[in-house]
Structures are given as C-alpha cells and as structure tokens.
Amino acid sequence: xxxxxxxxxxxxxxxxxxxxxxxxxxxxxxxxxxxxxxxxxxxxxxxxxxxxxxxxxxxxxxxxxxxxxxxxxxxxxxxxxxxxxxxxxxxxxxxxxxxxxxxxxxxxxx
Amino acid sequence: xxxxxxxxxxxxxxxxxxxxxxxxxxxxxxxxxxxxxxxxxxxxxxxxxxxxxxxxxxxxxxxxxxxxxxxxxxxxxxxxxxxxxxxxxxxxxxxxxxxxxxxxxxxxxxxxxxxxxxxxxxxxxxxxxxxxxxxxx
Ligand SMILES: Nc1ncnc2c1ncn2[C@@H]1O[C@H](COP(=O)(O)OP(=O)(O)O)[C@@H](O)[C@H]1O
Ligand SMILES: [Mg+2]
Numbered sequence: 001x002x003x004x005x006x007x008x009x010x011x012x013x014x015x016x017x018x019x020x021x022x023x024x025x026x027x028x029x030x031x032x033x034x035x036x037x038x039x040x041x042x043x044x045x046x047x048x049x050x051x052x053x054x055x056x057x058x059x060x061x062x063x064x065x066x067x068x069x070x071x072x073x074x075x076x077x078x079x080x081x082x083x084x085x086x087x088x089x090x091x092x093x094x095x096x097x098x099x100x101x102x103x104x105x106x107x108x109x110x
Numbered sequence: 111x112x113x114x115x116x117x118x119x120x121x122x123x124x125x126x127x128x129x130x131x132x133x134x135x136x137x138x139x140x141x142x143x144x145x146x147x148x149x150x151x152x153x154x155x156x157x158x159x160x161x162x163x164x165x166x167x168x169x170x171x172x173x174x175x176x177x178x179x180x181x182x183x184x185x186x187x188x189x190x191x192x193x194x195x196x197x198x199x200x201x202x203x204x205x206x207x208x209x210x211x212x213x214x215x216x217x218x219x220x221x222x223x224x225x226x227x228x229x230x231x232x233x234x235x236x237x238x239x240x241x242x243x244x245x246x247x
Contacts, residue, residue: 031211032211032214032216033158033210033211033212033214034155034158034212034214034216034217034220035214035216037151037154037155037220038151038216038220038223038224042143042147048211050210050211052123052210053123053124054122054123054124054125054126054210054211057125057126057127057129057130057154058126058154060130060133061126061129061130061133061150061151061154062147062150076123078123078124086130
C-alpha cells in the first residue's frame with residue numbers, strides 16, 4: 001500500500017500532501033524524538049502528538065513517508081512549510097494515538 | 111572530500127538541518143543505506159545536543175575511501191561527568207526541551223551504538239568536541 005491508501009480512513013485529514021506514492025510498510029508510534037529516530041524503520045507511518053518542525057527532520061532522516069499527528073493537534077506553520085520542501089506527507093486525526101493505530105492495523109493489516 | 115556545516119544557536123525545533131543535508135550528500139555518493147542510517151541517527155543526536163545543551167558550533171564531515179569521520183565541535187558548558195552522560199536515560203535537558211520530545215537521555219548512547227568509534231573531548235566552560243567514525247568496509 002502507499003501513503004494515499006491511508007485516506008480510505010475517514011478519520012485522517014491531509015495537512016500536507018507530500019509524495020503520496022511512497023510505500024507504507026508498517027507503523028511506529030512515539031513522541032520522544034530520539035526513540036523514534038533510533039527505532040522507526042524506513043517506510044513506516046509515524047503516529048505522534050508532536051507537531052513542531054523537528055518531526056520533519058526525524059521523518060526525513062529515517063525515511064518515514066507520512067506523519068500522522070493524533071489527538072487533534074495541528075502542525076505548526078513551520079512544520080507545514082518544511083514538510084512541503086521535504087515532500088513528507090502530514091495527516092491529522094482527532095483520534096488518540098492508540099485508536100488511530102488500531103484502525104491502521106485492522107484496516108490495512110500494518 | 112570534506113563537508114562543513116554551521117549549527118546555529120537557535121530554537122531546538124529547527125535543529126537537524128546539517129544532518130539532513132549530509133544525508134543527501136551520502137545518498138548522492140552512493141553510500142549504503144545501512145551506513146547512511148547509522149550516520150543520520152548519530153549525527154542528528156549530536157546536532158540536537160549542540161543546540162539544547164550548548165550554543166551551537168561547527169560540524170566537519172570527512173569522507174574517505176574506508177571511513178567517514180564526523181567531528182562536532184560546540185561552544186558550550188562542557189560535560190562534567192562523561193560516564194554519567196553516556197548512561198541511557200540520563201538527561202539534564204530543560205522542561206521546555208522535554209516537552210518538545212527531546213531529552214530522552216538516549217543521544218550519547220545512540221551515538222555510541224551507531225558509530226564504530228566515538229571520542230568525547232570536553233572542557234568545562236569551553237565546549238565539547240565529539241568525533242565519530244563510521245567504517246565503510
Ligand atoms: N554538547 C554537549 N554539551 C554539554 N552537555 C552535553 C552535551 N551533550 C550531552 N550533554 C550532557 O549529557 C547529557 C546526556 O546527553 P544525551 O544522551 O544526548 O541525552 P539528552 O540530550 O536527551 O539529555 C545531557 O543531558 C547533557 O547533560
Ligand atoms: Mg541528546
């Protein structure tokens with residue numbers, strides 16, 4: 001599946017449309033940047049409640065194609081601009097991290 | 111080949127640009143994804159530290175046929191107890207930095223784990239210089 005396929009879930013809204021043809025191979029959940037940096041795998045959709053611009057550096061360095069900002073948090077202006085430059089997709093959801101993770105697992109078998 | 115970067119003393123949110131740029135260089139040079147991953151993780155951690163614990167500094171990356179060397183030199187308070195700083199989970203990061211998701215105390219342990227060689231030189235009140243080597247063979 002690719003990033004675009006995630007939009008089958010109505011709970012997800014696109015905040016930045018990056019390269020949505022990139023493959024999604026799994027998911028990772030975390031808000032501590034060092035932990036995500038050291039453990040997320042390339043191709044994983046990253047669920048977090050962090051919304052500041054450094055999440056783009058982490059995603060870009062780790063090869064994370066899409067960041068899902070959960071719990072109703074919205075990306076900062078800086079985050080949006082940098083994501084566009086780096087072609088990283090940002091989606092948002094009102095759902096808490098656990099609930100959106102559950103949906104990704106049940107809908108897509110991630 | 112040598113690549114130099116300046117790390118500005120700025121908001122920690124913005125740190126990581128040097129690592130991102132050097133990753134692009136490594137990709138173009140055709141360095142293996144495994145080595146790129148290791149350098150990305152280790153250099154990012156070092157760059158964040160230069161901003162959240164010091165007042166920025168400079169990074170010099172040397173690409174040789176057999177290894178890549180990354181030297182990160184900051185202007186900052188120095189590290190009083192390196193052994194303690196190397197411990198997983200040890201952090202003196204401010205509450206503001208922690209709120210942003212920094213300060214997990216995994217930076218130096220990650221740098222040690224992902225590099226083939228790590229040297230920490232530090233002088234209190236002057237600054238810290240980290241040298242990391244990554245083998246290409
Ligand atoms: N460049 C530096 N200058 C001064 N102190 C540092 C530097 N890098 C690390 N430290 C000290 O070592 C501790 C551990 O660093 P690290 O493992 O990266 O964890 P964290 O950055 O999450 O606190 C820091 O909290 C800080 O006290
Ligand atoms: Mg650190």
